[in-house]
Amino acid sequence: MSIALIYARSRNYCIGVDGDLPWRLPAEFAFFKQTTLGSAVIMGRKSYEDHNSELPDRLNIVVTRQPDYTPVPGVRVADSLVAALALARDQGKPVFVIGGVGLFREAMPLADTVFETIVEADIEGDTFVDAFDFSGWGSERVLQHDVDAKHRYAFTAYRHSRPTSHSSKSR
Ligand SMILES: NC(=O)c1ccc[n+]([C@@H]2O[C@H](COP(=O)([O-])OP(=O)(O)OC[C@H]3O[C@@H](n4cnc5c(N)ncnc54)[C@H](OP(=O)(O)O)[C@@H]3O)[C@@H](O)[C@H]2O)c1
Numbered sequence: 058m059s060i061a062l063i064y065a066r067s068r069n070y071c072i073g074v075d076g077d078l079p080w081r082l083p084a085e086f087a088f089f090k091q092t093t094l095g096s097a098v099i100m101g102r103k104s105y106e107d108h109n110s111e112l113p114d115r116l117n118i119v120v121t122r123q124p125d126y127t128p129v130p131g132v133r134v135a136d137s138l139v140a141a142l143a144l145a146r147d148q149g150k151p152v153f154v155i156g157g158v159g160l161f162r163e164a165m166p167l168a169d170t171v172f173e174t175i176v177e178a179d180i181e182g183d184t185f186v187d188a189f190d191f192s193g194w195g196s197e198r199v200l201q202h203d204v205d206a207k208h209r210y211a212f213t214a215y216r217h218s219r220p221t222s223h224s225s226k227s228r
Contacts, residue, residue: 073184097145
């Protein structure tokens with residue numbers, strides 16, 4: 058099963074402030090949507106409560122330790138990352154872990170792909186993703202966007218692909 062992470066971070070690795078994203082970047086949001094459509098999206102409870110709705114045309118799974126947690130209809134609940142991955146596998150869906158910090162950290166060793174958007178800003182937020190080391194991975198720039206009337210910050214999106222064991226051996 059394919060497992061990917063997807064996030065947008067500032068130069069100083071900030072991903073959130075006050076339970077929300079630190080920016081509004083419509084083209085980055087469109088990239089997130091286009092990349093994750095048709096897949097399972099696994100998110101922590103706080104990331105879910107950032108929007109409190111189902112991301113359409115995706116299998117939405119919220120991870121929480123609260124046994125009676127009730128999201129909106131259509132959104133599934135799992136009590137661990139492992140349980141969420143099992144749910145996605147049962148439905149035959151590729152997986153995107155979409156945050157937050159703890160789920161990124163837990164899923165990173167399992168991920169074959171990481172979509173990382175770097176936003177050209179230094180943000181004084183309260184939520185910071187780990188500075189994952191992608192040396193040895195294949196990294197490809199997949200989107201670049203400049204500042205314009207709708208985008209306060211420029212950003213660049215990368216797809217980092219973990220080398221397969223075969224290609225590792227051949228190095
Ligand atoms: N820039 C981006 O790409 C991006 C992406 C995602 C989120 N964000 C931002 O990041 C912030 C939220 O992220 P966060 O790291 O603070 O929180 P989060 O990971 O979204 O949510 C944390 C909660 O998820 C549940 N959880 C996490 N790991 C779990 C596990 N292994 N097993 C069971 N439950 C687990 C727990 O819920 P309970 O407390 O209910 O048990 C935990 O309190 C917001 O500001 C959001 O806007 C940004």
